[in-house]
Amino acid sequence: MTTPTKNGPTSVKDIDIDVLEDTLSFYIRSINIAVSRDLDEKLEGLDVAQGTGKITTLFLVDGNPGIRPSTIAQVIFKDRSAMGRLVDQMEGHGLLRRQIAPEDSRAQALYITDKGAQLAEHVRRLVTLQSREFFSEMTDEEHDLVLDILRRTYRRILERS
Template identity: 65%
Template sequence: MPKVTPKPTTIEHVDLDVLENTLSFYIRTMNIAVSRDLDERLEGYDVARGTGKITTLLLVDSHPGIRPSVIAQIIMKDRSAMGRLIDQMIEHGLLTRQTSERERRAHELFVTPKGAELAATIRPIVTEQSKDFFSFIAEEEQAQVMDILRRAYRKMVGMTGEQH
């Protein structure tokens, strides 16, 4: 007669199977939790909900004239998804797109005054959210995790050299 295991009625009774020792499981679930928390803090702002808007706004604000293809590589979005994201941000009055004077087929992105104001508003929110969300992890451990994730990320997107 096969062994019958009781059905879990609470989270404490669930065995995570191979996921227990799978880094990707924890990274995916942490991404969901961090995103939800950040979305709550940014509720009502044009960059809430969805991925890539915050990074796009901050990169365009920091690097006027940056090309959409560069941002797409940084946030790991394909060309069509990046195009939709930029169109949405233009519709919300956060960015403008201009044809490059040097390369007629290339586009460059710039923040509008509204976009610059929003970037200035969300920078401290994003920084504080990360600090608060991971406050249960000691700062030196956070620094270690940040170093590991930074190196992995930079390798995945093809960035070279150290930058902190």
């Protein structure tokens, strides 16, 4: 902890963040905001920029033809109404299309369009490059370790939901 001056901290390095200094959640939330802003800059002008869930939805629909919106919602932790808005938006941009699910006429199945498939291919390259550049100060070993820890944590959370 640093001792603030009479007029308060003079630099962000001098700010006391209290118990947050030792909480993973603070760093994860803060890094999420920073990495999302950086990614949005790299994706500027593309139909998947700004907001959360579009890229994952694009990739899931591209890789899993006929996937249901409810399945995607589970993977990206969105509620039903938010997922509906996301699908509406992406369908409006011509990235995916909905059909009645063949095995259940009450359910929707999502399919990628040609435009969506082309965008998915382009975005895959950008996302991979952006992630590596953003975390470029990590060694390959650190990167692999952090990725492994986060992947296992994500899978455990997903299994509980």
